[in-house]
Amino acid sequence: MLTPSASVFGLWCLVAYLAGSIPFGLVLMKLAGKGDVRKSGSGNIGATNVLRTGGKALGILTMVLDITKGFVPVYLARRWGLPPQMLSFVALAGVVGHIFTPWLRFKGGKGVATAMGVALAYHPMMVVPSLLLFLALVLSLRYISLGSVMGALLLPFAATGLLGPRFCISLPPLSGDTPTDPRWLVLAWSVLALLVIRAHSANIQRLLQGTESKLWGGAKPAQDGPND
Numbered sequence: 001m002l003t004p005s006a007s008v009f010g011l012w013c014l015v016a017y018l019a020g021s022i023p024f025g026l027v028l029m030k031l032a033g034k035g036d037v038r039k040s041g042s043g044n045i046g047a048t049n050v051l052r053t054g055g056k057a058l059g060i061l062t063m064v065l066d067i068t069k070g071f072v073p074v075y076l077a078r079r080w081g082l083p084p085q086m087l088s089f090v091a092l093a094g095v096v097g098h099i100f101t102p103w104l105r106f107k108g109g110k111g112v113a114t115a116m117g118v119a120l121a122y123h124p125m126m127v128v129p130s131l132l133l134f135l136a137l138v139l140s141l142r143y144i145s146l147g148s149v150m151g152a153l154l155l156p157f158a159a160t161g162l163l164g165p166r167f168c169i170s171l172p173p174l175s176g177d178t179p180t181d182p183r184w185l186v187l188a189w190s191v192l193a194l195l196v197i198r199a200h201s202a203n204i205q206r207l208l209q210g211t212e213s214k215l216w217g218g219a220k221p222a223q224d225g226p227n228d
Contacts, residue, residue, distance in 0.1 A: 001107050003082070004082060004083075004086065009082070009086050010084070012073065012077045012080075012082060012090045012093075013090055013093040014090055015073050015077075015095040015139045016070075016073035016074065016077070016091070016093040016094040016097065016118075017088045017093040017094065017096060018074060018095060018096035018097060018186055019069045019070075019073045019097065020069055020070060020073075020093065020096065020097025020098040020101075020114055021097035021098065021100075021101040021102055021103060021108070022065075022069055022097075022101075022127075023045050023101055023103060023108065023109075024061075024062050024065040024066055025037050025044075025045040025046055025047065025049065025050040025062045025066075025109070026038065026045045026104070027056050027143070028050065028054070028061060028062055028065075028152070029050060029053070029054050029058065031088050032054060032058055034053070034054045034058070037049055037050055037053060037054065038104075040053035040054075041053040044109055045104070046062065046066065046109035046110055046113065047059050047060070047062040047063035047066060047110060048144070049089050049114055050062040062206065063113050066098065066113035066114050066117070067113045067114065067116055067117035067120070068111070068117060069094070069098075069114060069117065070091075070094045070098070070114035070115065070116070070117025070118040070121070071117035071118065071120055071121040072093065072117075072121070072123055073093075073094055073121075074087060074090050074091050074094060074117075074118045074121035074127070075121035076099050076175045078121060078122065081190070082197065084122075084171055084185060085171070085182060085184045085185045085188075085191070087122060088122070088159065088184070088185045088186075088188035088189055089184070089188045090214060091118035091121070091122050091188065091189075091192065092143065092188045092189075092191055092192045094114055094116075094117070094118045095111045095114050095115050095118060095192050095195060096195065097114075098114040099111045099195055099199055100145075100197075108198055109199075110148070110196065110199035111152075111195060111196045112148045112151075112152070112196060115152060115155070115192060115196055116130075118192075119155060122159070122169070123159075123167070123168060123169050125166055125167050126155070126158045126159060126167050127158075128151070128158075128167060129157075129158050129163050129167060130151035130154045130155055130158065131151065133147070133150050133151050133154055134147035134150070134151040134188055136150065137150060138215060140213075142214040142215040143207065143212055143214060143215070144215055145200055145203035145204070145206075145207065145209060145212060146203075146212075148196070148200060149196070149203070149204065150199050150210075152192075152193045152196040152197055153193055153197065154188040155189055155192065156186065156190045156192075156193050159185060159186075159189040160182075160185065160186055160189070171185065177204060180210050
């Protein structure tokens, strides 16, 4: 199998970045006549703030579209034949686009829904450990932010096969210091997870202080939303 050229690889990354950069939350809120979501609630453009300030329907639609914009480029790149190591950077580019969207002065959402989308397209089973951990933490502790952070943290472990072979794509033997080297896959998914965690830095600080908002009541006021 021929390794795709650097230009083709770069083009897929650009497509994923531009798709990820579409601020669906902001667009939907304006189309619905509900104003600029950045000036409401937490000021975040993601699904949680849209749901809180624009209603359940807009919030759910924003989440679906944020997942989809991450899913589609990675899915197409995989069908085109991009190897897993390069595909991992396409996935990373989609999440970078959401968190650092150029249309909003490189200020975007927190990347959780888009990260789910790129992971589903990369390898559907890969999201299972993260989703199970997310649900366990949210149901037991009622912190969406904690579930999101810990779920993101599991992605590199799943992608590299440390959680079992069913949760990852089989990789060819080590082939040298090139974009097809499996070590690049580790780098891509690790950076992706760290970016999502970094986007939740305010939430993490509130978790440590015991002031983070909880799901299902008992929440303390917070400056920022618990998720996207």
